[in-house]
Amino acid sequence: xxxxxxxxxxxxxxxxxxxxxxxxxxxxxxxxxxxxxxxxxxxxxxxxxxxxxxxxxxxxxxxxxxxxxxxxxxxxxxxxxxxxxxxxxxxxxxxxxxxxxxxxxxxxxxxxxxxxxxxxxxxxxxxxxxxxxxxxxxxxxxxxxxxxxxxxxxxx
Amino acid sequence: xxxxxxxxxxxxxxxxxxxxxxxxxxxxxxxxxxxxxxxxxxxxxxxxxxxxxxxxxxxxxxxxxxxxxxxxxxxxxxxxxxxxxxxxxxxxxxxxxxxxxxxxxxxxxxxxxxxxxxxxxxxxxxxxxxxxxxxxxxxxxxxxxxxxxxxxxxxxxxxxxxxxxxxxxxxxxxxxxxxxxxxxxxxxxxxxxxxxxxxxxxxxxxxxxxxxxxxxxxxxx
Numbered sequence: 001x002x003x004x005x006x007x008x009x010x011x012x013x014x015x016x017x018x019x020x021x022x023x024x025x026x027x028x029x030x031x032x033x034x035x036x037x038x039x040x041x042x043x044x045x046x047x048x049x050x051x052x053x054x055x056x057x058x059x060x061x062x063x064x065x066x067x068x069x070x071x072x073x074x075x076x077x078x079x080x081x082x083x084x085x086x087x088x089x090x091x092x093x094x095x096x097x098x099x100x101x102x103x104x105x106x107x108x109x110x111x112x113x114x115x116x117x118x119x120x121x122x123x124x125x126x127x128x129x130x131x132x133x134x135x136x137x138x139x140x141x142x143x144x145x146x147x148x149x150x151x152x153x154x155x156x
Numbered sequence: 157x158x159x160x161x162x163x164x165x166x167x168x169x170x171x172x173x174x175x176x177x178x179x180x181x182x183x184x185x186x187x188x189x190x191x192x193x194x195x196x197x198x199x200x201x202x203x204x205x206x207x208x209x210x211x212x213x214x215x216x217x218x219x220x221x222x223x224x225x226x227x228x229x230x231x232x233x234x235x236x237x238x239x240x241x242x243x244x245x246x247x248x249x250x251x252x253x254x255x256x257x258x259x260x261x262x263x264x265x266x267x268x269x270x271x272x273x274x275x276x277x278x279x280x281x282x283x284x285x286x287x288x289x290x291x292x293x294x295x296x297x298x299x300x301x302x303x304x305x306x307x308x309x310x311x312x313x314x315x316x317x318x319x320x321x322x323x324x325x326x327x328x329x330x331x332x333x334x335x336x337x338x339x340x341x342x343x344x345x346x347x348x349x350x351x352x353x354x355x356x357x358x359x360x361x362x363x364x365x366x367x368x369x370x371x372x373x374x375x376x377x
Contacts, residue, residue, distance in 0.1 A: 010255075019244075032233065035232050035335075124320065127312065141358065
């Protein structure tokens, strides 16, 4: 995402169009392929029966956060890509596995531990953070997500 | 297939893995797995099944163009398409706010908190605030500060901790997250504020760990 380029015009209408164009590029280049992948992954898990298994397996852990076991698939996928994680959440909402309350608990967690696989290269790698400390930063992000889910329970 | 080089002077090496891949490719597109009686899960390896279905107008007064009951790739595509207008609106508006200095004001407000909370100098504020909008730009600015020796390695790690959890927070939330806004049961600003606060909490924990467990490593800084 190159959202840092300055618009050349001072006309607010032109500036809006510059931003909207960036939005279109993100939506078509990033959002659509990732969401499509997430829907297919969710369907595969569903067809092979893994979704039900995951649901039962993780029910105790996710129950702590007021979520059904299947919600863990949202978080695991979000770690690879926030868009894909969100896509899984939406497809589970459509199936009735998750409801609005669950989505509200999950949404900050999706982004706090989101896309970490990609950002390893794009952030930690680019900024030259010593590799030795990468696992610590990842653990902290996951911890942040857990705290976020606890706190969100108070707001739903 | 990216590993195979198109060098005409050498014969292609075709390992066993390549044949397995070919067999899977043929089976995946063949349609043989679509309806195998008694083994329904095999359809998870079938192209047509994973292509899915578009939703239909079960309740035309209520359904949008996405319809209801769609699955897999086709449903995912239409759903993603339905997000495009709000993503364009969100980034268009954010662009205007940035143009009129919203980012500079945020930078000004954030700076006094950096030293007491995270122990990093105020000049890191721009890199941090940039990260809220764009992960890549924030990372580039952070590297620049470190290369110019304006921050120590410990500062760098604390900054990276703050940036890494919830990177590109504002843009990601209003583009990707907008998919869930319609069903949220709390005001959409609450998760955003919570994420911002937790960025500090996470980075403060990292600062504490670096100051205790890894004390020797940073003794000369």
